[in-house]
Amino acid sequence: MKRILFTGGGTAGHVIVNTALIPSFQEKGYEVDYIGSYEGIEKDLIEEMEKVNYYGISTGKLRRYMSKENIKDPFKVAKGIIQALSILRKRKPGVIFSKGGFVSVPVVIAAKLARIPVLIHESDYTPGLANKLSFPFADRILTTFPETLEHVPEKKSEYIGAVIRDELFRGDVAKAKLLTGFREDKPVLLVMGGSSGSGKINEAIRTNLEELLKKYNIIHLCGKGHKDESYSEKGYVQYEYVTDELKDLLEFSDLVVSRAGSNAIFEFVALEKPMLLIPLSRRVSRGDQILNSQSFERQGFAHTLEEEQVTGESFLEAIRRLDEDQDNLRDRMKKYEVEKSKEHVIELLERYEKGRDQR
Known part of the structure; x- marks a missing residue:
């Protein structure tokens, strides 16, 4: 054997x-x-x-x-x-x-x-x-x-x-719609803070939830122990962490906000998902995610926002710029051969x- x-x-x-x-x-x-x-x-x-x-x-x-x-x-x-x-x-x-x-x-x-x-x-x-x-x-x-x-x-x-992962290319939008329960036909913003979640990203999303929901349906992967049931707005769903369902949620999504772990961001490129990367700060890491995100920004695959720069206003502005640039980002990602x-x-x-x- x-x-x-x-x-x-x-x-x-x-x-x-x-x-x-x-x-x-x-x-x-x-x-x-x-x-x-x-x-x-x-x-x-x-x-x-x-x-x-x-x-x-x-x-x-x-x-x-x-x-x-x-x-x-x-x-x-x-x-x-x-x-x-x-x-x-x-x-x-x-x-x-x-x-x-x-x-x-x-x-x-x-x-x-x-x-x-x-x-x-x-x-x-x-x-x-x-x-x-x-x-x-x-x-x-x-x-x-x-x-x-x-x-x-x-x-x-x-x-x-x-x-x-091959499975990521087999996402099913119908399953994602059933899972999320979204009824309005809006662009979908997927927010991922890593397997343990990101307090900074969670705060940025929830602080701006009312404004963001005017334009987007939002899928929020907030990390274990970070789900907040007090937020129950229409068009907003929270999950601590997903596994098998991720391929469906990614297929359903138009834009992604994420940490800058290497495996995840290369998957976003392969799936041609325009991304706003908020890498882990050097204060709590060795700075690898910052280097990952800088490399992707240089190649025209992503926009970045340093964690220390995240405020309610700067986050909304970063989402606005990502939305405006999404076609250019997708065109560049199409040229990247997986x-x-x-x-x-x-x-x-x-x-x-x-x-x-x-x-």
Whole structure:
């Protein structure tokens, strides 16, 4: 039996590419295993899939800032390495695909000890800390942005583009209309704050709800625990988070307001959705989303609004400019070829699994 193991977690962005690839390997007859954390979002997303064996392990948070928890993290990572090594020796996968996130670090290190080839996928413009720690143990590093090659080990890295989920191209407007219950025929504004939500984006939408509803129907993905039942206006629907329904809601939508996580914004390009990106501030992140959004703005795929610049007035003005520019944005996105990166990743993984590449 051919076996492949996937890892990655912490955010939906560290899982989405894995969920895009897993069905292809199942169709090819692979037994699929997944190593994630005990309680992370990856556990919920992967356990929704059929015939995927999920294993939880210990993981540290690998903080960049001072914290008492930093003392415990090396021990958690060490425990995770031992747990992952035990799983790998039991399951004996032929190859491992890592999407990043803290939980991937023990798995990649264990894979090196077990002499199992590892391919890492880096979605963002610059690598995150978890992937940086994992790079020395990887056999191959794949990047979404060509500029990322300047920040990764040259000899074992390759630009492959974005891996887009096939299911996103099968959205059904009729299902979305039934789900949302919209009755008026207005343009649809889809608002996404990431899997955990964005207080800043939520506030900007709700502060301007009355004005925005004059022109748009609004679908608001507000994040777990951020749904506010006091807002029940006609033409406005809230969801904490959606999975299977996302393809339908995207197909239904005309404009998108979103954070600037790499996987999501490349999906918007593939679907030709004009977007206003509000990246995570450098005050609470390493600035990767800012670089992602700047790259997309330079290419003419998106408008951006820095989080520190978001006010009720600036948000409305940004939506107005996005609306006026949507045709130009779509024209530019049409010229972007969604590369056959998914097929290329599958081919690479199969080659490593069969041992045809040098390890």
